[in-house]
Amino acid sequence: MTDIINLMNDLLWGSILIYLLVGGGIYFTLRLGFIQFRHFGHMFSVLKNSRKADKAGISSFQALCTSLAARVGTGNMAGVAVALTLGGPGAIFWMWVIAMLGMATSFAESTLAQLYKTKDEDGNYRGGPAYYMEKGLGMRWMGVLFSILLIIAFGLVFNSVQANSIANAMNNAFGIDTWVVGVGVALLSAFVIFGGIRKIARTAELVVPVMALAYLVLAFYVMAINYEKVPDVLALIFKSAFGFQEAAAGGAGYAIAQALINGIKRGLFSNEAGMGSAPNAAASATPYPPHPASQGYVQMLGVFTDTIVICTATVAIILVSGEYVPGGEITGIELTQRALSAEVGSWGGIFVAVAIFFFAFTSIIANYSYAETNLIFLEHNHKAGLNIFRIIVLGMVMFGAVSSLPVVWAMADVSMGLMAIVNMVAILLLSGIVVKLAKDYNQQLKAGKLPTFDANDYPELQSQLEEGIWYNKDATKKE
Template sequence: MASYMSFFKDLLWGSVLIYLLLGAGLYFSWRLNFLQIRHFRHLFTVMKHSRRHSAQGLSPFQSLCTGLAARVGTGNMAGVAIALTLGGPGAIFWMWLIAILGMATAFAESSLAQLYKTRDQQGIFRGGPAYYMEHGLGMRWMGILFSVLLIISFGLVFNAVQANAISTALYFAFGWSEQWVAVLLVVTAGVVIFGGLKAVARTTEVIVPFMAIGYVGIAFYITATHITEVPSIIMLIVSSAFGLNEAASGAMGYTIAQGVINGLQRGLFSNEAGMGSAPNAAASADPYPPHPASQGYVQMLGVFVDTLVICSATVAVILLSGEFVPGGEVSGIELTQRALTAEVGSWGGTFIAIAILFFAFTSVVANYAYAETNFLFLGKRGGVALMLFRVGVLFMVWFGSIASLPTVWTMADASMGLMAIVNLLALFLLSGTVVKLANDYWSQWSRGKVPHFDPSAYPELYAQIDESVWGPAKGGQGKTDGSNRK
């Protein structure tokens, strides 16, 4: 079974997804005039009022933290180490590239998720790719397919991945048995999961910023103490990405291919741009400015923080420590722990264990929130069905805590690949709507107005969206001060 799963995963990542992901990033960057670069400063402007929220939705800050909770986890610590081991330093270049291009893809999927969101029975905003597939494309069957894949991927498999990283880290740092870690995770995750979407948001907005700042701060300290080595590390990454170091040996083609494949795999697993996961958090927000595109900017920031900040912090720690051995047996979270321990002493491994505990734990509960939204899309309204689903999620947390790393990662790569294909197809079909949203938002902002989305200006969209969510804009559109017009 494992061999078949590995073959299927290699087929997806060896050809289909590489072209789709790069193609989507390039396509949306071009259609949106590289707004991830032109409007980069605006990402932080949008966050100035990000703590506003209502009873119907999360605040933009909570939405960002929920998205980061799912993004920031094993992909940033274990995944980067695996990319280095299997693909060499050149894999990091491709990880950076897919993040920059993926910011445009993240804008597209999150803006669409906001536009086509609805309310659940409690009046809380729900949405995501399944919803824009049904309402934007009129293809509920496609939405059902995506929901099933997401529930398998995020509700089940990815939670096993996160639990696996936690148990490995705690065993390395403290010698805790996998069985006891499994019990601890099931109990603590269960408390949050049974509290629903709001409980997940409250948990992530406290833990994620605190741990991210601490982790990046330590990496910055290590970089500063090795500042003279940084240029050579950057040159190593760039030269390895194009096989310049291996040209003489005749292995250049193979080296480049391994770097590209592993960089893209781990990059997508970490930042999730184009996968269709973060839009589920984006749709749950009550945005400010009150326009679908504002959540596109928020989730673009999430991709930047995840890969270009936190993943790069892990790269700096590993490559500057001297612990990295190309093709070495030590990989995953253990390599990251060894690297930090070599730099700051024995407490480094302990810190990584605590960091991965919190990062991966918040990923577990955020992944569940995504899965719950899609569970509701399938027509499951709660009760016994929802209770059984939650039990199934907790079972996978237990399974991941005691399973072997290669098996879990292979399952994650395969399920993630299928999900991404379905979502990317929908994004290409709805690309015209993405461009309309981006142009409408920036047209208002450039005139000094706080953007408001008025669906009556787009009758072709008005028939597709939930009137209780996006009614005609009421009142005047406020002015911004000059300092915000960036």
């Protein structure tokens, strides 16, 4: 079984996904006029008014926190350590590259998710890749395929990965048996996910900003007391990314390939750009400004925060600590714990355990919310069916807590890769609509107006959109 999983990983990540994700990121960066660089400041402007919501949707800030809850987890603390161990410091450079390109990809998928969102039976906004595949492309079969992959990946496999890191971190810091941790995490998760999407959003809104800020403050402290090492660390990352460190030994080509593959793999796992996960949260929001593109800007900020800010903080802690050993056996969350303990004392490992607990716990509940949205897309919105699925999710949390790390990570890589392929094909086919929406938004912004989307300006889209969400009846009367 492990051999089959590894074979699929090699096929997906050795060629297909590298070309698709990097190529897609470059494509959207060019078509959107380097939007992630030109409008970098505007992401923060949109965030200023992101607390507004209505009875149908959560606020843009809650949507950002929900997507960050899914993004900021094991990928930022354990995944970075895995990337360093397998790909060397150069892998971090490629994580940065995939994040910067991924910001444009994230803008595209989140904008489309907002445009094609619907309302569920309870009157809440729902949407995501499955919905724009069905409505935008007219390919429900594609949406069904994506939904099944997402439910497997996020509802089941990724939650095992998160639980695995929590259990290992707690075991390393406090000596608690992994199965005991698994039971505790499952019970806490049950308390939140049985409360529905709004409870998930409120929990993420409270926990994520506090823990992210605390982690960053500690990382800046570690860099401040080791300021003389920072230039060397940066030089090491850039040299390793292009094989300069290994050139003398004749292994530059292999080193670059390993850095590239592991950097992209762990970068995507961390920031999720192009994977089709964050759009599920983006679609649940009531955007302000009231235009699909505004959620594109909000979710671009999510990618930047996750990888460029939080992942880099972990990298800095590990590399300045001296705990990183090329080809060493210590990896994952244990390496991050050892690195922080070396800098601030034994309580550093405890802090990482607490941080990974909250980060990974919020990832579990956010991942579940994504899976629930896609279960509803498959027309399984029955309360009994949802409750059965919730119990299965909690079972996977227990499984992850007591399973070995390599198998769980390998399964995560396969499911993530298949999801990304289906989603990237869809957003590339719908790229023309993304460009139109971005131009419309920015033309209104330049004219000094509050960007507002009116479906009447897009007659070619009206038949594809959910009635009563973007369709402006007043505008029709004026005509």
